[in-house]
Amino acid sequence: MTRAVAALRHYPLVAAALAVGAVGLVLLAIELELAARILVSVFAAAVALKEGVSMVRRLLSGQFGLDLLAVMAITATLLVGEYWASLIIVFMLAGGEALEDYAENRARRELSALLDRVPQRAHRIGPDGAIVDIPVDAVAVGDRLLVRPAEIVPVDARLDSLEGAFDESSLTGESLPVDKESGDEVASGSVNGPAAVEIIASALAADSQYQRIVELVREASESKAPLVRLADRYAVPFTLLSLAIAGIAWAVSGDPVRFAEVLVVATPCPLLIAAPVAFMGGMSSAARNGVVVKNAGTLEKLSRARTVAFDKTGTLTKGHPEVVDVRPAAGEGTANLSADELLRLVGSAERYSSHVLAAALQQAAERRGLALSDSTDAREVATHGVAATLDGRALVVGKPAFVAEAIAEDAAPIIRPELPSGEAAVYAAVDGLFAGTIVLRDRVRDESAETVAALGPLGVTRVLMVTGDVEATARPIADALGIDEVHAECLPADKVRIVREAEPRPVVMVGDGVNDAPVLAVADVGIAMGARGATAAGESADAVVLVDDVSRVVEAITIGHQTVRIALQSIWLGIIISVGLMLIASVGLLPAVVGALLQEVVDLVAILAALRAVRAGTRGVPARPSRRVPQLTR
Incomplete structure (x- = not known):
């Protein structure tokens, strides 16, 4: 009961319509029919006048909306004495706002859930072990x-x-x-x-992933799609058709009541509600599937995407080096270590390094379950490597020239493997003997090939790789993924030019780094890989993938297709039902009051049809990669 009262306070016109209806019924019950007629008619006329003024203002600004029919229906029913039908139409218009709000709130649940869960406090552990609650912004x-x-x-x-x-x-x-x-x-x-x-x-809290997501959600929840205005594109033909049917019914029957009965069921609330509800549902589905769509219009563009351009590093590849091969040296004059022991010692030494490859080497050893050793004399030589004593053995790790200096004169020399472009090697020596090399490279994502393959069935006719890497590095990856067109050694300005000139359109650009921010902004739809990507990329993009999974790009395009289809289906469903009811009313089989009540049913049908977009997505999307541990070759 309390919730119902609060809802009525939030929608005063709905409350007023209910109150007028209740008083009117009481007046009829005590046989004061004239008083009931006057009360209801004056109220309906006042609402029609208010809506009419707003309609005229929109017409003067060049906006022709479907609400013209609603005002005409109220006026026509009043003129022919069907005042109860007028009240039902008023209630329908007022209730339409409440119904739309309810539908949008349901569709927005996944978006608003993020806002509701923003952490406010943190428990900081002091040097003495004491726990102090502090504001999250103070962390x-x-x-x-x-x-x-x-x-x-x-x-x-x-x-x-x-x-x-x-x-x-x-x-x-x-x-x-x-x-x-x-x-x-x-x-x-x-x-x-x-x-x-x-x-x-x-x-910091302001720089953390969740806070960035919250800001994206705020933008998303306040957006309005261009396709929402699609209903107004039907306004002129739908209004003309309605007036034609009503006019013919009046002319053939000679009864002006027929004119009013037709216009009652021509009230266009379903058309006005269907599109925005569908797009809010699509945005909700995208958020639930790990993609924040900042602007609902992005879904409409995604549904028409014809060209998709990918950055390479961090987008089609994982964006960080991984150990792909451990090559221990064998033979006379070498350390003759096993692959596991070489990786364990190198991983132990790299704990004391700040080099970009250090973390990958340490993680590779830990993933194999190797116990890392501590050192009391480890020292890092900037840009060269690390020297440390581990388990009583002298270890040197780093560049080949740095390691060669630690190898005894009578020991076997360093062997430098021939590596393809995009790979790097770390060298190691133990007790003055060459111990071997460990090879690292940026691995292609497990889901990248399936993602590229899934774009064709979604209407994408052209796929590009646009990268700052050299051709020798980019081309083999593109070939393996089925991408024929590669633009290598691109500066940010080059990427902007390529995407701006790309055809056919719309063009979707997918990237993750700061250098991708300009091209994400200039693309018809910019999608940022935001799980690890730069803040600048996320801010300039139209959509942000919240997980480290490029297949969500296909998910977003799929949701765009399904959302637009559901929006159009819902609009046409409303049109078809309304036209059917108009034809029935034109032959006198649908009294004005019954027709007005049936319009409430049509409203509900349109909303339920549009809410199907909440479940959009997942079909035709590559399987999400399992969380398996990468296997290293020996």
């Missing part, structure tokens, strides 16, 4: 935080506890808890599992 990088069971992670961080399980469904759509180990990244907004864990903050 500094490096702070040690406690996250209790079922609490939301307040900022981006690294797990300091040995292990933990986190629910990332609000961020990624992944329904199962994700297991993390010490050192793994934990995204803000994920929900901790059944055990308390400690984390080390790696970003």
Whole structure:
């Protein structure tokens, strides 16, 4: 009851229509029919006058809307004495806003859920072990935080506890808890599992993933799609058709009531409601599937996408080096280590390095379950490598020239493998003997090939790779993924020019780095890989993929197709039902009051049809990659 009262307060015109109707029925019950007629007629005329003034203002500004028919229907029913039908039409117009709000709120649930879950407090652990609650904005990088069971992670961080399980469904759509180990990244907004864990903050609250997502959601929830105005494109022909049917019915029957009865069922509320509800549903579905669409009009463009351009590094590839081969040296004058022992020693030494490859080497050893050793004398020689004593053995890791200096004169020399473009090698020596090399490269994402292949059935006729890498690096990856057109060694200005000139349009650009921000802004639809990508890329893009999964681009295009189709289906469903009711009314089989009540049913049918967009997506999308551990070759 309380909720109903609050709703009526929020929609005063609905409350007024209900009140007038109730009083009118009471007057009829006590046989004051004239008083009931006057009350209802004056109220309906006042609403028609108010709506008419607004309509005239829109007409003067060049906007021809379907609300013209509603005003004409109210006026016509009043003129022929069908005042109860007039009241029902008023209630329908007033209730349409409430129905639309309800539908949009349901469709927006996944979007608003992110806003409702913004963390406000964090539990900071002091040097003495004391726990102090602080505002999340006061968290500094490096702070040690406690996250209790079922609490939301307040900022981006690294797990300091040995292990933990986190629910990332609000961020990624992944329904199962994700297991993390010490050192793994934990995204803000994920929900901790059944055990308390400690984390080390790696970003401020304002720079954390969840806060960036919240800002994107705010933009998304306030947007309005160009296709929403599609209903108004039907305004002129639909109005002319309605007036023609009503006029013919009047002329043939000689009864002006027929004219009013036809216009009653021509009221266009379903057309006005269907499109915006469908697009809000599509945006909701996209958010639930890990893609924040900033502007609802983006869905309409995605549905018509004909060209898709991909950046390479961080988009089609993982964007960070991974160990792909461990090559221990064998034979006389070498260290003769096993592959596991070589990787273990190198991973141990790289714990003391700040080089970009250090983390990949350490992680590769940890993934194999190798126990890393500590060193008390490790030292890093900037841009060259690391020297350390590990388990009583002298280890040198780094560039070949740096390692060669540590090799004894009578030992076997360093062997430099021939590496294809895009690969790098780290060399190692143990106790003055060459120990071997470890090869790293930026790996192609598991889902990239399936993603490219899935674009064709969605109407995409041209796929490009636009990258700053050299041709020798980009071409083999493009060939493996089935991309024929490669633009290599591109500066940001080159990418902008290529995408701006690309045909056929619309053009979708997918990228992740700061250098992709300009081209994402100039594309018809810019999609940023936002799970690890630069903030600049996310801010300039029209949509942001929240998970490290490029196949969500196909998901977004699929949702765009289905959303537009559902919006158009809902619009045409409203038109067909309305025309059918007009034809029935034209032969005198549909009294004005009954027709007005049936329009409420048509409204509900249109809304329910449009709400199907909440479930858009997932069909024709490549399977999401499993969380498997990369296997290293020996």
